[in-house]
Amino acid sequence: MLTQLPKKFSFTIKKLEKLSPPLAGQAIFWDAKTPGLGIRITKNGVKAYIAQNRLNGRTIRLTIGLVDSWSIEEAQSEARQLAVLIDRGIDPRVEKLKTKLIQNQTVLTIWNAYIKQKEGRWSHRYYLDHADMSRDGGEIISRGLRKNQSNIKERGFLRPLLNLSFDQLTREKVIAWIEKEKVSRPLKTRLALAMLKAFIRWTSNHSSYKHLIVDNTFCERLNQELPVPVARRDCLQKEQLEFWFGSVKKIKTQTISAYLQSLLLTGARREEWASLKWSNIDTIWHTAIIHDKVQETRVIPLTPYVEYLISSLPKINDFVFASERSKSGYLKEPRIALDQALHRAGLPFLTIHGLRRSFGTLAEWVECPAGISAQIMGHKPSAIAEKHYRQRPIDLLRKWHIRIEEFILQEASIDFPQKPNN
Incomplete structure (x- = not known):
């Protein structure tokens, strides 16, 4: 009872x-x-x-x-x-x-939701960097391989951490991952850690996922576990220009040859120049519109030799530097051809970004104002005067850009048939 x-x-x-x-x-x-x-x-x-x-x-x-x-x-x-x-x-x-x-889901599931939501706000390159960090791996690479490089694509750099559940993703696990990766790839480890920290902050502020994060600071102050990054200094000197151009012009693929030469002569970023479309080229006013990661787009002068290189390229699709084998439709892997050209010319190692660095350095030989070369290259304005009181017309940029090109071509002993400006 x-x-x-x-x-x-x-x-x-x-x-x-x-x-x-x-x-x-x-x-x-x-x-x-x-x-x-x-x-x-x-x-x-x-x-x-x-x-x-x-x-x-x-x-x-x-x-x-x-x-x-x-x-x-x-x-x-x-x-x-x-x-x-x-x-x-x-x-x-x-x-x-x-x-x-x-x-019951892994961190990877929420990571995929995160980058999908952010895709519209990020640049396409930044989105691909995040997707690359979490890829499955195992895909066959058919081209663009360096010597002794495996033709099997590795799994994403962050994938070991993303395969865990949130209760398994601890500060100790992240430190152990850093210790393993920082020896061979310290810069990539630093970038991946920054991405992971941003992801954890987003998750801890998301109404559907915030209860998964017990401590949203477990990635903080881990940069001290990484070596201090050393800035690259690879750059072409003016006395190397003749050898570099001579070797790059011998590249069998015309598109790659034109791309590398024009990349040096514009100081543009690798991806923004490779994805240039024919619709972004104005041969009447001799300008090019570039998709800029800082200001969305910027207009630069189309200098005579760069226009000459571009006009000689076949129109395969919408892109100037087109590639029929690339999924994107434009040139993706000029690095191998550049390495081979450097080897033929007996020149030291140079990255694709080193060509951009070379443009900024060579511009000083003609005493080009730093603000003008920076605007051509798409650098973010660093001073109040540059941000608010400098509105340079395209003709002023063209004056100095042509002077920079003429200096580089003179040092490289390059002559080409010029068309009179309209």
């Missing part, structure tokens, strides 16, 4: 212990202190806390947990939290299912 207690009373340990199981079915008693909190006793003597409320005109009942596993205070607190959700029109059963589904 049940102990004679009213259906509603203030829960205490002694009172709950006095409750006996019913002869059949179940019996429910309610807490006088916490609305909606009850205790259910089955005929087998199992006692469990429950929460009952009304949502959209219907009664919903949830099991909180066994009396042996929950204290009265914990059950009362849980019942209040459930009541708040229901008062807001949220069904706790649905939220619990969502939470369970999310908790």
